[in-house]
Amino acid sequence: MTYVxxxxxxxxxxxxxxxxxxxxVTQFTNGAKEVSVxxxxxxxxxxxxxxxxxxxxxxxxxxxxxxxxSTEQVxxxxxxxxxxxxxxxxxxKQDTTQVPA
Amino acid sequence: MTYVxxxxxxxxxxxxxxxxxxxxVTQFTNGAKEVSVxxxxxxxxxxxxxxxxxxxxxxxxxxxxxxxxSTEQVxxxxxxxxxxxxxxxxxxKQDTTQVPA
Numbered sequence: 001m002t003y004v005x006x007x008x009x010x011x012x013x014x015x016x017x018x019x020x021x022x023x024x025v026t027q028f029t030n031g032a033k034e035v036s037v038x039x040x041x042x043x044x045x046x047x048x049x050x051x052x053x054x055x056x057x058x059x060x061x062x063x064x065x066x067x068x069x070s071t072e073q074v075x076x077x078x079x080x081x082x083x084x085x086x087x088x089x090x091x092x093k094q095d096t097t098q099v100p101a
Numbered sequence: 102m103t104y105v106x107x108x109x110x111x112x113x114x115x116x117x118x119x120x121x122x123x124x125x126v127t128q129f130t131n132g133a134k135e136v137s138v139x140x141x142x143x144x145x146x147x148x149x150x151x152x153x154x155x156x157x158x159x160x161x162x163x164x165x166x167x168x169x170x171s172t173e174q175v176x177x178x179x180x181x182x183x184x185x186x187x188x189x190x191x192x193x194k195q196d197t198t199q200v201p202a
Contacts, residue, residue, distance in 0.1 A: 044146040048185045052172045056183075067168040069189070071153045082157075084149045088170070 012039040012047040020050040113140040113148040121151040166190040
């Protein structure tokens with residue numbers, strides 16, 4: 001699964017959104033305290049869908065910690081071009097004293 | 102222009118991104134202190150593009166104040182469905198003592 005990396009970053013691309021939702025849920029299930037969801041270009045919408053579905057349906061004890069957007073330079077056949085990117089950082093809620101098993 | 106409303110909200114839809122960039126720039130040029138850029142579904146990527154281009158190329162004295170994502174219920178022919186949304190609030194930088202004419 002190329003969209004999961006060691007340091008709890010999920011790169012959202014062109015696969016169905018539930019693939020990425022599952023990746024996020026799996027990271028937290030495996031003990032991650034924070035997961036970063038990243039995307040560029042048109043996949044930005046899917047990254048937002050991923051976090052909304054993951055938090056709304058599956059991870060009641062997780063919240064959005066930060067959302068940042070930026071512009072990245074990428075190399076293409078026709079030279080460098082700019083592409084928008086987003087990073088949504090998710091983390092366990094601080095006030096969660098009872099986590100559902 | 103249906104995507105510009107009285108209260109400084111730009112609704113980003115399916116038009117070319119520069120239409121919305123121009124709308125944002127125009128609002129600040131006309132004296133707005135804050136402008137809210139909103140989008141739903143696939144247009145979310147274009148909303149991020151809009152703010153990145155507006156701030157990167159045209160509005161050096163404007164910054165992102167907040168970025169929030171949420172889930173909205175919309176009515177369709179087949180009943181209610183959920184759609185992701187984003188709101189990016191832009192505002193004049195506080196520390197800007199000299200604004201380019």
